[in-house]
Amino acid sequence: MTENDAEHHKKKMQKRKELQTELVASKTETKGLVMVHTGTGKGKSTAAFGLLFRNLGYGRKCAVIQFIKAPEWQTGERKMAEHFPDLLQWHTLGDGFTWDTQNKEKDIASCAKAWEVALRFLQDEEVSLVILDELNIALRYDYIAMETVLEGLRQRPSMQHVVITGRNAKKELIEVADLVTDMNLVKHHFEAGVKAQKGVEF
Amino acid sequence: MTENDAEHHKKKMQKRKELQTELVASKTETKGLVMVHTGTGKGKSTAAFGLLFRNLGYGRKCAVIQFIKAPEWQTGERKMAEHFPDLLQWHTLGDGFTWDTQNKEKDIASCAKAWEVALRFLQDEEVSLVILDELNIALRYDYIAMETVLEGLRQRPSMQHVVITGRNAKKELIEVADLVTDMNLVKHHFEAGVKAQKGVEF
Known part of the structure; x- marks a missing residue:
């Protein structure tokens, strides 16, 4: 790298830094967020568990309520709950895939029962993060009413974060959400004949 | 729900089950995967930490090497490493944003040093999962050569999973990857003036 290159790079970055500083200063609000992870790609529940990882690191209380997914499925993520008995409550309350x-x-009936459990955490000031895993599936098939869910979200503690995962997030939910990420499948190993593996899919 | 509805639903799901069984049977291979999380949306590093969560649940050895990101940044995810001293090695080796x-x-120079550390884990049979956080940024600016990275990936243990995160994943990396997810920003709370918060962004 010539001296000229280095100088050019420095000037460019100084300008960029000014813009960044302005940008950061313009964001002042803090609040509990409703985050929706949807789309056909891999990473919806996985990113929710990443937020769990992050919050447990701060010693915060968290809860996971799994719709659709069944307790018979052994998963690495559920085993982690044993490491944090005082911080993490994990409820897998589905019956498996509709098929x-x-x-x-x-x-x-299972969705109604899972929602009842979810509501307990959505009304608990001490819980920083509530993950409603695969709730989008339950909403999509009208197994649970949208208005019931929206009401639960509205009435929760103002600093509580909620993550809702699953394909085909409904319009009404996207409207009230603070963050929506569409996990878009570009390339998947299933298409190349690789099967679901421990540590990757479960 | 009428009896007719219930019967119709059951028949439809029986058909779907047949298709699913066929689909699952067609996937037989197991292998260490190269997974790329890219795109402008939130969830790239977060989903990588979710995979970490999953693998730690199984008691597997994992390593995180962070490019670009600086050790001065306090994050919840890094605090988690203290909980798993025997399983999780965490190296934050960047100097911060280019600006x-x-x-x-x-x-x-920092990228070269981080890659050296990464290689140690990419050559270790005992490590099940290696996360190369923000490596895409280093590759994008040619701070590290693509061929160096591809060579490291090729020579790693055959069952080791690797996750590479960061915006603007390069074509050459997408070509060799087994899984590519594009985290697509649909809606972001930054746009509504909400700032980066503990437990959400870091």
């Missing part, structure tokens, strides 16, 4: 249960009435 | 360092030569 496994083949019973709509049972699916609806 | 903070304003020194290209220093940035390049």
